[in-house]
Amino acid sequence: xxxxxxxxxxxxxxxxxxxxxxxxxxxxxxxxxxxxxxxxxxxxxxxxxxxxxxxxxxxxxxxxxxxxxxxxxxxxxxxxxxxxxxxxxxxxxxxxxxxxxxxxxxxxxxxxxxxxxxxxxxxxxxxxxxxxxxxxxxxxxxxxxxxxxxxxxxxxxxxxxxxxxxxxxxxxxxxxxxxxxxxxxxxxxxxxxxxxxxxxxxxxxxxxxxxxxxxxxxxxxxxxxxxxxxxxxxxxxxxxxxxxxxxxxxxxxxxxxxxxxxxxxxxxxxxxxxxxxxxxxxxxxxxxxxxxxxxx
Numbered sequence: 001x002x003x004x005x006x007x008x009x010x011x012x013x014x015x016x017x018x019x020x021x022x023x024x025x026x027x028x029x030x031x032x033x034x035x036x037x038x039x040x041x042x043x044x045x046x047x048x049x050x051x052x053x054x055x056x057x058x059x060x061x062x063x064x065x066x067x068x069x070x071x072x073x074x075x076x077x078x079x080x081x082x083x084x085x086x087x088x089x090x091x092x093x094x095x096x097x098x099x100x101x102x103x104x105x106x107x108x109x110x111x112x113x114x115x116x117x118x119x120x121x122x123x124x125x126x127x128x129x130x131x132x133x134x135x136x137x138x139x140x141x142x143x144x145x146x147x148x149x150x151x152x153x154x155x156x157x158x159x160x161x162x163x164x165x166x167x168x169x170x171x172x173x174x175x176x177x178x179x180x181x182x183x184x185x186x187x188x189x190x191x192x193x194x195x196x197x198x199x200x201x202x203x204x205x206x207x208x209x210x211x212x213x214x215x216x217x218x219x220x221x222x223x224x225x226x227x228x229x230x231x232x233x234x235x236x237x238x239x240x241x242x243x244x245x246x247x248x249x250x251x252x253x254x255x256x257x258x259x260x261x262x263x264x265x266x267x268x269x270x271x272x273x274x275x276x277x278x279x280x281x282x283x284x285x286x287x288x289x290x291x292x293x294x295x296x
Contacts, residue, residue, distance in 0.1 A: 022058035107151030145289035168195025
């Protein structure tokens with residue numbers, strides 16, 4: 001099916017009124033996008049911040065009278081904002097994004113592969129993972145940095161914790177790379193479902209990969225047990241969870257922190273310095289992964 005879209009370029013304070021006008025005019029969907037390369041990072045709880053310059057797109061059925069749609073907008077409003085009507089040809093959108101998701105290599109013998117493509121190296125350690133609702137496919141720099149660090153570690157028969165596990169990609173990677181067990185923790189029940197699904201796709205038994213919401217796992221049983229703790233979340237939670245993460249480590253165990261911009265690294269290193277010495281282990285596209293060993 002062919003669609004028609006109306007695009008308007010406005011500021012954040014105009015979004016609500018423009019969105020209401022598009023929906024009242026018959027738009028079946030309205031999309032908001034950054035229009036000035038202005039990332040929005042770590043909103044406060046309950047906040048939904050918008051970009052200063054926002055592109056608002058209304059999607060309409062092909063037989064919509066776009067002249068009538070434009071006539072419903074106050075003329076002064078259309079003069080104020082740049083707008084354009086475009087034909088959007090129908091595509092097989094599933095195949096459209098599938099062609100851009102390719103196998104990714106981390107280290108010498110570890111690959112993350114979509115299920116619809118054969119692994120480039122069948123003899124390597126291959127993690128099968130399809131994009132889903134939970135964060136973590138290996139394409140984001142923070143996930144890639146963590147995977148590269150895991151691929152370089154000796155994980156044989158070691159317990160691991162993935163705090164903020166998302167899709168479970170890091171925990172599953174650790175298990176495929178030789179870890180004995182991995183505890184996955186996330187505050188989103190959907191993430192726990194995605195983690196279980198991805199583990200089963202890769203032949204990981206449930207008892208090797210316990211999953212829990214924060215506070216629902218046996219903290220006493222896991223205290224001082226993990227040889228590696230990974231947390232790929234955001235700076236704020238990494239600060240508040242510092243004692244929780246460090247209490248999970250055995251003396252000499254490795255802590256990997258990511259989800260951090262380079263500009264946030266020094267503050268994070270200082271925050272953890274009383275208990276562990278962290279340093280930048282990798283950097284990509286402005287994101288970093290910090291690594292340190294807990295003192296014995």
